[in-house]
Amino acid sequence: MVTLLATSTITFVSAIKQGVKTQEDGYMGQTKTQVDYALENLDKVVQEIETWYQTTGVPTIESHKKQVFEAALAEVEQRKG
Numbered sequence: 884m885v886t887l888l889a890t891s892t893i894t895f896v897s898a899i900k901q902g903v904k905t906q907e908d909g910y911m912g913q914t915k916t917q918v919d920y921a922l923e924n925l926d927k928v929v930q931e932i933e934t935w936y937q938t939t940g941v942p943t944i945e946s947h948k949k950q951v952f953e954a955a956l957a958e959v960e961q962r963k964g
Contacts, residue, residue, distance in 0.1 A: 922928060
């Protein structure tokens with residue numbers, strides 16, 4: 884899950900170098916643009932994401948899990964008595 888989180892948020896966490904290249908040959912005169920995203924400090928970004936996940940994500944998930952469990956238990960107790 885951390886890897887998925889890291890990959891999906893990597894572009895929002897670190898400075899991104901954008902290189903734009905154009906190419907017209909073989910595309911019937913149309914310009915093909917490719918944006919290149921390259922991170923200079925991938926290890927630092929991954930560490931920051933993992934730290935955030937452990938300090939913020941995990942407690943939030945655990946709290947929500949507890950709330951869902953308590954709500955489900957209350958619903959069953961109300962139905963069953």
